[in-house]
Amino acid sequence: MELSEQEYHHFRDLIAERAGLYFDPAKQDLLTSNLLKRMEDCGLSTFTDYFQLLCSPAGTKEFDHLLNLITIPETYFFRDQAQFMALKRFVIPELLKRKSHPALPLRIWSAGCSTGEEPYTIAMILAEGIPGVVSSPTHILATDVNHAALEGARRGIYGARSVRDVPEEYLNRFFTQKGGEYHLDESIKQMVEFRHFNLVSESYPPLEISGWDIIFCRNVTIYFKPESTRRVIHNLYKSLKEGGYLFAGFSESLRYVSNEFDTVQVGGVFLYQKGAPQKRQPRKARQTRRLRRLTSPLERKPRIRSVSGKEAKETQKLCSRAKEFLEIGQPEKASELLTPYLDKSTAPESVFLLLAEIALNQGELEKAAQLCRKIIRHQPLSHGGHFLLGIVYWSWEDERRAIEAFEKVLSLKPEHALARFNLGDLYSQAGQLAKAKLEYTNAMRLLKEVPDSFDEWFAGGFSPALLIDTCLSRLRTLDSEQ
Numbered sequence: 001m002e003l004s005e006q007e008y009h010h011f012r013d014l015i016a017e018r019a020g021l022y023f024d025p026a027k028q029d030l031l032t033s034n035l036l037k038r039m040e041d042c043g044l045s046t047f048t049d050y051f052q053l054l055c056s057p058a059g060t061k062e063f064d065h066l067l068n069l070i071t072i073p074e075t076y077f078f079r080d081q082a083q084f085m086a087l088k089r090f091v092i093p094e095l096l097k098r099k100s101h102p103a104l105p106l107r108i109w110s111a112g113c114s115t116g117e118e119p120y121t122i123a124m125i126l127a128e129g130i131p132g133v134v135s136s137p138t139h140i141l142a143t144d145v146n147h148a149a150l151e152g153a154r155r156g157i158y159g160a161r162s163v164r165d166v167p168e169e170y171l172n173r174f175f176t177q178k179g180g181e182y183h184l185d186e187s188i189k190q191m192v193e194f195r196h197f198n199l200v201s202e203s204y205p206p207l208e209i210s211g212w213d214i215i216f217c218r219n220v221t222i223y224f225k226p227e228s229t230r231r232v233i234h235n236l237y238k239s240l241k242e243g244g245y246l247f248a249g250f251s252e253s254l255r256y257v258s259n260e261f262d263t264v265q266v267g268g269v270f271l272y273q274k275g276a277p278q279k280r281q282p283r284k285a286r287q288t289r290r291l292r293r294l295t296s297p298l299e300r301k302p303r304i305r306s307v308s309g310k311e312a313k314e315t316q317k318l319c320s321r322a323k324e325f326l327e328i329g330q331p332e333k334a335s336e337l338l339t340p341y342l343d344k345s346t347a348p349e350s351v352f353l354l355l356a357e358i359a360l361n362q363g364e365l366e367k368a369a370q371l372c373r374k375i376i377r378h379q380p381l382s383h384g385g386h387f388l389l390g391i392v393y394w395s396w397e398d399e400r401r402a403i404e405a406f407e408k409v410l411s412l413k414p415e416h417a418l419a420r421f422n423l424g425d426l427y428s429q430a431g432q433l434a435k436a437k438l439e440y441t442n443a444m445r446l447l448k449e450v451p452d453s454f455d456e457w458f459a460g461g462f463s464p465a466l467l468i469d470t471c472l473s474r475l476r477t478l479d480s481e482q
Ligand SMILES: C[S@@+](CC[C@H](N)C(=O)[O-])C[C@H]1O[C@@H](n2cnc3c(N)ncnc32)[C@H](O)[C@@H]1O
Pocket: 018, 019, 020, 021, 071, 072, 073, 074, 075, 076, 079, 111, 112, 113, 114, 115, 118, 143, 144, 145, 146, 149, 197, 198, 199, 200, 201, 217, 218, 219, 220
């Protein structure tokens, strides 16, 4: 049975209106097969009858059943590890320090939580405790539109696929393995409250769903129509506290979606922040909010070692395809595509750099460092390799080596604006204020005068103008401190 053009439009528009999900013509077959499944369960034989059921007062319940089929529940623990590292090492310590009263709970909302791996990862991080930070009461709310996924989340029993990226110490501490299943510890389950919530059709923020310190809304709106995404992101903005953070998916830039947030780099990942915190922070606390890894290590025209013009073109094509995977949030696929090239004796620098960048974003710092060192061994003048290595050292909090790496970048490419900006942050952190001012000033001048000094590929939302603003505000803060 096939959907007529008109029937397809009716179902497509109803689903987009009620849940945001958009079935473009390429997904029409998928939509048809799911509709047929539901029609069979309801004992209906025509699409028209089923559409009428959905539009009737009894249709709300049936729409939920349909949603259970058509939403994409793909998720796993510690998905995009680097974000959780940033959460643990920078965001939570900063927010806890900023709290006006120690008894106030830290409020975290996982919007579009699917089967619970995301909010439970947050709970495990909080349960483990953060060195040097006094813990505080927390409220983690996890919501989704898919009832079946929420039921699974409440059960807290997972397969090997879901736990594939869980670090061993967490796996041993918080899971009990029974056959092929991993049962999550009751203490972690109790930390998360699960609730049904449709981000598109329900109005918010009602009281209890606002005032969040942190919102995770990752890989949810990628399936939405742009106008639904804009509305949802605006509502999430309203639901956040001043100074609160939104974690979006690895590939979800808000560049064309919202201009309400400040884009910040924290611990090597991009986050979106609602305005600046009210109180000016003391120097030490401010350091934890520094912008990091604000750049692409890739050159616009990759310099390729020992490959002919034809091979160079092929490599460029390969990297573009890998970047497309990154854009749609599939770093594993990008990595899969590039990895075979590493065995070639003349593997191009750009392939190594892209793989190192992916490893860094996935939180695989050791792997990223190894790749960078390999690049530098073969290509000692690779400023991209030195730059990325600097980021790795910084993530390891080895500031001395990070400074050395960024200085090396400048000896190879003095107009590298982002290396100068990072040095500004590092010098400022080390209390070398005159040097910090010099680097912010240089970075600003380069951004204005030398367009090639900025590469926006990995700058995810940062424009040269925004970076100039950031330099200016850093300079103002340094002036006021001196
Ligand atoms: C791919 S999963 C993402 C899970 C998790 N956030 C992550 O990144 O691993 C997308 C989830 O968004 C949920 N979702 C889709 N549309 C929604 C809506 N309108 N309101 C709430 N949740 C929705 C789906 O049910 C699904 O569980």
